[in-house]
Amino acid sequence: MHPTLRIATLATLLLGGAAQAAETLAIDVHRDANCGCCKDWIAYLKDNGFAVRDHVERDMGAVKQALGVQPRLGSCHTGVIDGQFVEGHVPVAQILELRKRPDLLGIAVPGMPAGSPGMDYGQARQAYQVIGLTRSGQDEVLANYPADKAPRR
Template identity: 45%
Template sequence: MVDAIVKIKRVVALCLVTVAFPAYSGDPYWLEGRINTQHEIDVYRSESCGCCKTWITHLKEHNFVVRDHVVADVTPLKEQLGVPKQGYSCHTAKINGKVIEGHVPAQAIKKALSNEDIKLLTVPGMVSGSPGMDMPGAPKHAFKVYSVDSEGEVGVFSEYANY
């Protein structure tokens, strides 16, 4: 009888561990915030840019519906949309009246969508380790996502130490 109780306890414990373990073994950081809600985004990039294509893949992994616009020169669009020159990167996107410049993580874009005051997010340059610049073997550098609000004020929207 005691052996039967011990066996039952072990089976119950094993079942609990099997059910509970996935709750503690979260997705990699870059997959956090994935939800079923779809967001449509227009991305403008040059045809030759490989990291832009990889960033688009990152967006799609986060349930963005990407309209990919290949253009000869993205600079006129950046100027038209008011992207500060110190915030320039290789691609520009538009979503729900907001401008996204560079390798901004999908999670930051989703967070900004709920903030009406934010007009622009940017990751200036091409930071190794940011989405789209996270090639195998590439160093993972810390980076910041900067925001520009409706008053033109620039601030740090989010920071990533090991994306």
């Protein structure tokens, strides 16, 4: 291979890799050290191409309060992407949609519904909603997952 062509090929590969790396979404996940489903949700995010920064916290209540997570929306772990919270077992599809919604403080799957990402342990799947919290404090249902349609890994 001609040296100029070799350099051009190498540059293309490097730039392509940089572009792919730039498309990887980074998310911070705050969780309790002893929570297994939190670790499973992190694995789900990684399996779907997210770069996860895992933060083990002593006081999750303080983390949630600082991010504006309302108690009615609470779950076990809290993610942060682009300054918006991602509370609980939120599917990747809604996390990606959140990035298009600067009008929201964040999104949540309240509680720990069976069959949601990170809570898929083979048991019967529960219906659940993904709820957005507007900057004015209103809840907005963004997605409904019926019991038989909950996403799997």
